[in-house]
Amino acid sequence: MKLIIQIPCYNEGGTLAVALSALPRYVEGFDSVEWLIIDDGSQDDTVEVAKANGVDHIVKHSGNKGLARAFMSGIDACLKFGADVIVNTDADNQYNADDIPKLVEPILQHRAELVIGARPIETIEHFSPAKKLLQKLGSWVVRVASKTDIPDAPSGFRAINRETAQKLIVFNDYTYTLETIIQAGQKDIAITSVPIRVNEELRPSRLVKSIPSYIKKSIITIVRIFVIYRPFRFFGTIGLILFSLGFLIGLRFLFKYFEGNGSGNIQSLILSSILLGMGFQTLLIAFVADLLSANRKLLEDLRFKTAQSHNINNNKKFRLESEDPKNID
Structure with missing residues (x-):
């Protein structure tokens, strides 16, 4: 050792x-x-x-x-x-x-x-x-x-x-x-x-x-x-926050609209649409990032197995050289 x-x-x-x-x-x-x-x-x-x-x-x-x-x-x-x-x-x-x-x-x-x-x-x-x-x-x-x-x-x-x-x-x-x-x-x-x-x-x-x-x-x-x-958690959390904010603001606009005050709250509708779009896109990014993370893990596993195989081959080569009578003093 x-x-x-x-x-x-x-x-x-x-x-x-x-x-x-x-x-x-x-x-x-x-x-x-x-x-x-x-x-x-x-x-x-x-x-x-x-x-x-x-x-x-x-x-x-x-x-x-x-x-x-x-x-x-x-x-x-x-x-x-x-x-x-x-x-x-x-x-x-x-x-x-x-x-x-x-x-x-x-x-x-x-x-x-x-x-x-x-x-x-x-x-x-x-x-x-x-x-x-x-x-x-x-x-x-x-x-x-x-x-x-x-x-x-x-x-x-x-x-x-x-x-x-x-x-x-x-x-x-x-x-x-x-x-x-x-x-x-x-x-x-x-x-x-x-x-x-x-x-x-x-x-x-x-x-x-x-x-x-x-x-x-x-x-x-x-x-x-x-x-x-933790890409899915990171982007997923941001996406859910944006989407939830957009959804709540959209509900507020609908509430005002059905009360007859919709024309004075167009800004809320615009902001809700933007936040919903951003939230949805960020959630899509979360899924893509998670796939990339899974691919990285596969590459890391492949790298580890390749290194192990290389070490095993080197050890075999060393043993063969040690057993060769030409290498014995």
Whole structure:
């Protein structure tokens, strides 16, 4: 069993050494523990620090692609290097690395395939009230969309088994945290959370450059999540609201008309017609979006089965080469 701990990095030369010094080289249940960093176009000495501190694998982006792309590049590389379990953590040493054994335990016991480290949000001093509120809001939205009970959805401290890692696809460029949990809920992946500890802040969050920016990006992320993963509910709700408003305004016009005041309420008739038309069209979009969502799921399943077949063929090839007398010293 191999565990690979991956760390997405962007200009993390000042904190990476601290984070790496805390990582374990042995975790019970695994034969080997390796470290991997994803250099997301860093312009400082991140790579040099990683090499000096014994990182086993380095994945480089030619430019800054964003946290979500860095996360997925790391997942792909970990699978390539034969990881059975992948742990994702941050380069700013936010998460307490001593909790890694606790994080992987549900996977080793076959109780879960994806494990999220739940931070003590209320007691983290450097989190502003607005950020705490948004963390709770984001977690609530994810629970509704994914039908899971994860209390800290934005947490990046997580463990993933190999099969689940092969299934994950992230469309969002901003962050991977919310989307991967929703995918887990939709794909019937066994997911759970464990309480973890956090360390003192070494630097301000890169994702939260300012509260207004964080609010804006969080709202966009949440809306996109619903559009992608719950399209029928999203467009259907909007369509029903518009159609219902148009229907009620139309009833009001009819009431006035039969009272003999219809000529003075033509505006209500026009508004009712517009809202009914918009509502009906939005409901049609809901059905089309639902069909597209079903097609996406089929493509994701095909991608997963293709990846599994490729891995099986590679394993067979490896065994055949090992059994060939020419390859024996």
